[in-house]
Amino acid sequence: MSGEWGSGAGKGGGSGGSVRDAxxxxxxxxxxxxxxxxxxxxxxxxxxxxDHLDEEIKHHQKQINNHKDAIERHKKKISQLKDAGDK
Incomplete structure (x- = not known):
């Protein structure tokens, strides 16, 4: 039994308190x-x-979608400016 945890001090159990030492x-x-x-x-x-990493993923996916929306708005605005310049 020597070498098992809780076998007593110096017998694999180490000094983990009076109960374990005994x-x-x-x-x-x-x-x-x-x-x-x-x-x-x-x-x-x-x-x-x-759970924390799942929340991080959701946050970054939301940011990606927001950036995609912003890119589309900017492309639309550029297209409108080009059309206005052609007139």
Whole structure:
């Protein structure tokens, strides 16, 4: 069992507090709970990053559409100016 997390200080569990230092079932349970906590935290962070990137994409797509509209307005204005100059 040596080398498992929560096995006690200096046995792979490291010094993670008095419960983990003592080793045994409680040390292993504490190590498992810590691992579960950090997995959930990482999953939440990844989900938040995913949502943020989706919002960034939507924002940039909206900007692209706005720029396309502006380009069309400018082209139309140039065409109108050319037509007015030809008269």
């Amino acid at each position: 080793g045994g079932s409680f040390g292993k349970m504490e190590a498992a709970q810590e691992e579960q906590y950090f997995r959930k935290l990482q999953a939440a962070q990844l989900s938040a990053l995913h």
